[in-house]
Amino acid sequence: MKKRQTIRNAHLLGLFKDYGLVAISVLVVLLATLYPYNFSFPDSFSLEEIVNSFSNTSSFQDTVNNILLFLPLGFFCTSLLQKYRAKLGLEILIVILASASLSTIVEILQVFVPGRRPTPEDIINNSIGGFVGWLCFNWLLSRSFAYILARIENNSSRRVNQRIAAFCLGYILLSSLNLVFWQSTTHLSNWNSNYPLIIGNEATGDRPWQGYISKVYITDQAISAIEAAQIFTDKDYFKNYRDSLLAAYKLDTGSKYYYRDKSGNLPRLLWRGQPVDTQENKGALLSSSNWLETADAVKKLNKRISNTSEFTISTTVATSDINQTGPARIVSISHDPLRRNFTLGQQGTALNLRLRTPITGENGGDVQLSIPNIFIDKQPHHLIITYSRPIIQVYVDNLQNYYSLNLLDLIPIAHKVFYYSLNFIPLGIYLALLSLLVKNNRVIHRLLIFLGILLPSLMLEAFLVSTYSKEISLRNILIGIFFTATTALMLKTRARILVKKVV
Structure with missing residues (x-):
């Protein structure tokens, strides 16, 4: 008692x-x-x-x-x-x-x-x-988990083959979830529809850019190299886009106080600070005391690009200072210095890009996108930036001066290790439990362990290479194998210890 x-x-x-x-x-x-x-x-x-x-x-x-x-x-x-x-x-x-x-x-x-x-x-x-x-x-x-492992370890049911088949199917489905996760990482579905379009600064006024900008065109489609060549030679090329064209601001002509969107989709661009006269050959002069911002949020643009996960931006700019940093904001769809959908900026002589996706974060800065030696002079430069996930392509003045950035190749290693751990540790746990079911058949057991460790990582890398044109990475494959194998080995070792205690 x-x-x-x-x-x-x-x-x-x-x-x-x-x-x-x-x-x-x-x-x-x-x-x-x-x-x-x-x-x-x-x-x-x-x-x-x-x-x-x-x-x-x-x-x-x-x-x-x-x-x-x-x-x-x-x-x-x-x-x-x-x-x-x-x-x-x-x-x-x-x-x-x-x-x-x-x-x-x-x-x-x-x-x-x-x-x-x-x-x-x-x-x-x-x-x-x-x-x-x-x-x-x-x-x-x-200790209750030990009993579960013991039941799996000592499974003598006639239906064990059916359970093995069900577990194998589950493992394949779980592996496929990795593909779904990585497929969503480069979408633009997380764009905020309530952000305005700002030219020459942030809405907070603390990231000014000094220079001239003469026009800004934005579409909800990525363009090909052939189309980029036509844009460079035909100043009225965007008239052909019609439904796809979301913004068409010509800043080398128009009112002293605002600029209308020629496509009719977005609000007027209004001067913040002291308005200045437009110079016909150069465009609008921007500085720390004056910049442009749409009267309201560009909701139609944000929603359309969020749906297509593609865009093209064409603009002509000339910096007044090759040492501007911040990066100094040239074209930005943002709320403040920490929240944005997209920013085209200047960091010294480099062109800096920030793009909001699930892997680049709310500020678009978790993956560094920079192209050096663009602002090495104060001459006007025609920039075309196009995005079709996960590729950003940048053309400067002509088709030959071309750059391509793949978001998936630029993910920092610390971020990649974390995301891979979230994807492959559950696979390792599942593989360890599955291996307990087939422990009595050594051939199947060894084959299952080998394929279970190797295949998911190879499947993911093959999918990313074939779908997103990224370079094949042995490191990525080894990271996936490491997390799957280490987790499975640790759990199997723990299972043996627990089962011995229970038995």
């Missing part, structure tokens, strides 16, 4: 401790995401306004931080649930729902906290963080 009471007291003490740790995890999340709690609630607001405020995206650093922030919550929730002996599927569901629910509450509250920007990606990343916490607990401490 005394022993039962001791066990019961220990169980209650364990529950109390787990509830406390879950509460502390929640408090840490609230502190990290809402401090200093300077909420500002308007007299009236609508559900539509709240939904519209979720148009931001996360940077790479935010993605990492959001996953790590919710890992303890998932870890301690799992510990608590296993004391109640919840079933495996229900356990996973509760952990993910708890993480997603807390994240949703936090993101909604951030709408009313100045300086905070809610994003739907944060909810996804926080949910992933909770699931990673579940994995870590089961991997390191869970």
Whole structure:
């Protein structure tokens, strides 16, 4: 009786401790995401306004931080649930729902906290963080997980071949999800429709560019080299685009106070600061005291380009200073220095490009896009920038002066390792469980391990090379193999230890 009471007291003490740790995890999340709690609630607001405020995206650093922030919550929730002996599927569901629910509450509250920007990606990343916490607990401490591994290890069911087939199919489907993820990384679907078009600065006025700009054309289609050659020779070529043409501002003619969009799609460009006279041969003179900005957000342009994930920008510019930095903004579709859809800028003599995609972040700066020695003089230069995911092509003055940048080849190694770990660690876990099912057949077991480790990484690289014209990378293949093999080996080793304890 005394022993039962001791066990019961220990169980209650364990529950109390787990509830406390879950509460502390929640408090840490609230502190990290809402401090200093300077909420500002308007007299009236609508559900539509709240939904519209979720148009931001996360940077790479935010993605990492959001996953790590919710890992303890998932870890301690799992510990608590296993004391109640919840079933495996229900356990996973509760952990993910708890993480997603807390994240949703936090993101909604951030709408009313100045300086905070809610994003739907944060909810996804926080949910992933909770699931990673579940994995870590089961991997390191869970005894119930040992029983699951033992049942798989000692599976003698007549239906084992059917289960192996089902697991193999699941592994192929899970591998295919990698392709879906990487296919979405270079879309422009995360463009914010509420950003204006700005010429010569940011809306905040703190990234000025000094120089002349004579015209700006923007379409929602990428162009070929043949079309680029025609644009260089025919100044009225964009009249042929019609439906595809989104903006046509001629800044070498027009009013002293504003410029109309000749395509009829966008608002007028208005002078900010002191208006200046247009010079017929050079265009509009821009400086730190005067720049141009559309009267309203260029919503039609942002939405059309977001849908097509393609665009072409043609402009003629002449810098007044070859040492401008910032980068100094020449053409920008942005909200402030930290949030943009696209920016064409000058960084010394280099042409600097920032493009918002899921892998380049909200500021478009997570992947560096720079072309040297473009602004080495103060003469006018005709620039054509075209994007068809994931390729950015830049023509300067003629077809021969040509540059091509592939976003997927320029992802920093730290970012790539992180994204590959998210993709291939689940494959390693799944492969380890699958190998336990076929352990009694050595030939199939060895073949399965070899193919399971090698194929997903090769499939992904072959897909990226064939679909996006990127260069084949042995390093990418080895990174995928490393995460799959290491995870599978670690889990199999852990499984053997746990199974021996259970048996």
